[in-house]
Amino acid sequence: MTFAHTIGLTRYVFADLRELLAKGTPLRSGDVLAGVAAASAEERVAAQFALADLPLEHFLNETVVPYEDDEVTRLIADTHDAEAFAPIGSLTVGELRNWLLSDDATPERLAALAPGLTPEMVAAVSKLMRVQDLIAAARKIRVVTRFRTTVGLPGRLSTRLQPNHPTDSPLGIAASILDGLMLDSGDAVVGVNLAGDRVETTTRLLHMMDALRRRFAIPMQSCVLAHLTTQMAALAGGAPVDLLFQSIAGTEAANRSFGVNLALLAEAHQAGRALRRGDVCADGRTGANIMYFETGQGSALSANAHHGAGGLAVDQQTLEARAYGVARRFDPMLVNTVVGFIGPEYLYDGKQIVRAGLEDHFCGKLLGLPMGCDVCYTNHAEADQDDMDTLLTLLGVAGVNYIMGVPGADDIMLNYQSTSFHDALYLRRVLDVKPAPEFEAWRSGESFARLMAEARHPERLLTA
Amino acid sequence: MSELTRSTQGLAAELRALTPARVALGRTGVSLETRDLLDFQRAHAQARDAVLAGLDGAALAAALEKITGGSALRLHSAAADRAVYLQRPDLGRVLDAASRATLAQSKRAAASDLALVVADGLSALAVERHSAALVTELLPRLESWRLAPVTVVEQGRVAIGDEIGAALCAQIAAVLIGERPGLSSPDSLGVYVTWAPKRGRTDAERNCISNIRAAGLSYSQAAAQLELILTAARRWQLTGVALQKPGRLTEEAKL
Numbered sequence: 001m002t003f004a005h006t007i008g009l010t011r012y013v014f015a016d017l018r019e020l021l022a023k024g025t026p027l028r029s030g031d032v033l034a035g036v037a038a039a040s041a042e043e044r045v046a047a048q049f050a051l052a053d054l055p056l057e058h059f060l061n062e063t064v065v066p067y068e069d070d071e072v073t074r075l076i077a078d079t080h081d082a083e084a085f086a087p088i089g090s091l092t093v094g095e096l097r098n099w100l101l102s103d104d105a106t107p108e109r110l111a112a113l114a115p116g117l118t119p120e121m122v123a124a125v126s127k128l129m130r131v132q133d134l135i136a137a138a139r140k141i142r143v144v145t146r147f148r149t150t151v152g153l154p155g156r157l158s159t160r161l162q163p164n165h166p167t168d169s170p171l172g173i174a175a176s177i178l179d180g181l182m183l184d185s186g187d188a189v190v191g192v193n194l195a196g197d198r199v200e201t202t203t204r205l206l207h208m209m210d211a212l213r214r215r216f217a218i219p220m221q222s223c224v225l226a227h228l229t230t231q232m233a234a235l236a237g238g239a240p241v242d243l244l245f246q247s248i249a250g251t252e253a254a255n256r257s258f259g260v261n262l263a264l265l266a267e268a269h270q271a272g273r274a275l276r277r278g279d280v281c282a283d284g285r286t287g288a289n290i291m292y293f294e295t296g297q298g299s300a301l302s303a304n305a306h307h308g309a310g311g312l313a314v315d316q317q318t319l320e321a322r323a324y325g326v327a328r329r330f331d332p333m334l335v336n337t338v339v340g341f342i343g344p345e346y347l348y349d350g351k352q353i354v355r356a357g358l359e360d361h362f363c364g365k366l367l368g369l370p371m372g373c374d375v376c377y378t379n380h381a382e383a384d385q386d387d388m389d390t391l392l393t394l395l396g397v398a399g400v401n402y403i404m405g406v407p408g409a410d411d412i413m414l415n416y417q418s419t420s421f422h423d424a425l426y427l428r429r430v431l432d433v434k435p436a437p438e439f440e441a442w443r444s445g446e447s448f449a450r451l452m453a454e455a456r457h458p459e460r461l462l463t464a
Numbered sequence: 465m466s467e468l469t470r471s472t473q474g475l476a477a478e479l480r481a482l483t484p485a486r487v488a489l490g491r492t493g494v495s496l497e498t499r500d501l502l503d504f505q506r507a508h509a510q511a512r513d514a515v516l517a518g519l520d521g522a523a524l525a526a527a528l529e530k531i532t533g534g535s536a537l538r539l540h541s542a543a544a545d546r547a548v549y550l551q552r553p554d555l556g557r558v559l560d561a562a563s564r565a566t567l568a569q570s571k572r573a574a575a576s577d578l579a580l581v582v583a584d585g586l587s588a589l590a591v592e593r594h595s596a597a598l599v600t601e602l603l604p605r606l607e608s609w610r611l612a613p614v615t616v617v618e619q620g621r622v623a624i625g626d627e628i629g630a631a632l633c634a635q636i637a638a639v640l641i642g643e644r645p646g647l648s649s650p651d652s653l654g655v656y657v658t659w660a661p662k663r664g665r666t667d668a669e670r671n672c673i674s675n676i677r678a679a680g681l682s683y684s685q686a687a688a689q690l691e692l693i694l695t696a697a698r699r700w701q702l703t704g705v706a707l708q709k710p711g712r713l714t715e716e717a718k719l
Contacts, residue, residue, distance in 0.1 A: 172485070
């Protein structure tokens, strides 16, 4: 089906839903690179007008990536909840924006709506929203998850402590963990990326973090962000696996390039849950969210796996929303968009990174996900610390579940800049929000004091 | 210095001894102290300058001619400038029309064993500081090799070596290229080796040495590793993941 909108003497025609979504996307370098961006500012706004008039029901009848070619599309279509969709079933995309921002859209109604929305609907409405809209709507949505801490409660902001080391040195990693714990970081997860994806390293680090946790009664969950199969091998070998991590994307082909598919994710989810390592959390409920997913606009394009209907490119923001369609299948503890990591050929500058971060947070939350954000950039992007402060603050206002905590904001293994322990302290102070309740209680207790005392000899912490 | 910094100074030294990460930074209120803030800004400024720096191709070509005793060709990718280069990686992987003409004219009758390609990549600084020194260390190790003319490429990405190597009828292309600057490493050089270079090769078909810089891999270490990869590539007639199979690279070390 084609779509059209006329501005002045020019009639803009869009061949299909895929093209309409792409042309209606605010400018970003990845869509230009993929050849799907609007050719002019006027064409972009024409696409947005046409998109605004499109009934949401249409999304149930036209796919952007063919059903028969792609298991992500099949997952989205087959699990769509018609009952949850019914309250907004007669709206257009433009009317959905109006409704989301209205007082009628209460936190309860928004939560109930999530299974009735498809990623493509959510991507579409986000394209019509300004930064303040993305913040105002997302702020109303609370997605709360539990393992040993409770993440996502109102008035709370958590952090993933990211203690990476260039050679995966356990002592070096422990030093960064200690530094972070002393600065109130790590209540979402203590998660290490590896320089070398090895089962032995994964197992050793999991044991190290688990020993530290038990010795000082820290309400924390740990994770080694190796490939999912590496973590599953460690798990099978008896390693203390809390959260299972995997990078995911919005097409079957992109997930294949990551070495995963839905069946493997389901297998991992089941294996992780069977360990029952979650604790009773502050509200008396036992933590059972065990998956940790990372995503990011442009990942499908960088894997040359961004094609949809007719073999033509799908825009990167729509594909990102589809990755959330994958994530929500597995009730994750944490999802974060690593927004500026991928580089300037996908998100060129601070402006593009800031908007993308807010879009991802909004889309994920609207689909019912516990969204965090790796507020970050690389040195070849047109961005700097001021841009990160802007996005960090905006996400805090939008109610982001968690951000990263990296020593001095400088990840010396992955070679990019994220947010620091200090950045999280800043955000908590200016917004008057606190860490997860379990973590906050631990922080003022005897175990923390003991950690502070013993931390003066960090090498001894590893010989527990 | 804040009170907190003073009281935890002993611990700060302990932590810093264990990792190069920016651990144990002090606080004023909850914010960074001025010195740490400026240290970070300096590192980022150096990285940004390295990304945006233009390559002095003429000077580098002259230096390489002196070292190799042969001619050096200056080439340019299809990415016209830095802004295009950063947003269009596809254009940085192919030559512009003028460079294709240059290569066509210079094509020698005899095939060669190795084409050394020096490209600015994401750090012209890395290439200007380290490429000539690395080639100086490498050449004595390759006495029996027939070298194609060295090429110096502006606005080039790794894969541009495929087109250049093919045009020069080289069995192997080795691309010396500036790596993406990190906060503490604005001038890191990498080398990518590709057997039977031609357009369309993937990264899985290359072998790589990285982190060649003052605080990283030395020129002699890098030259030794490069010789190992080149020799193995010629022996097994391939590069990439397949060359990393057990025994293939280590076996060469014993020979």
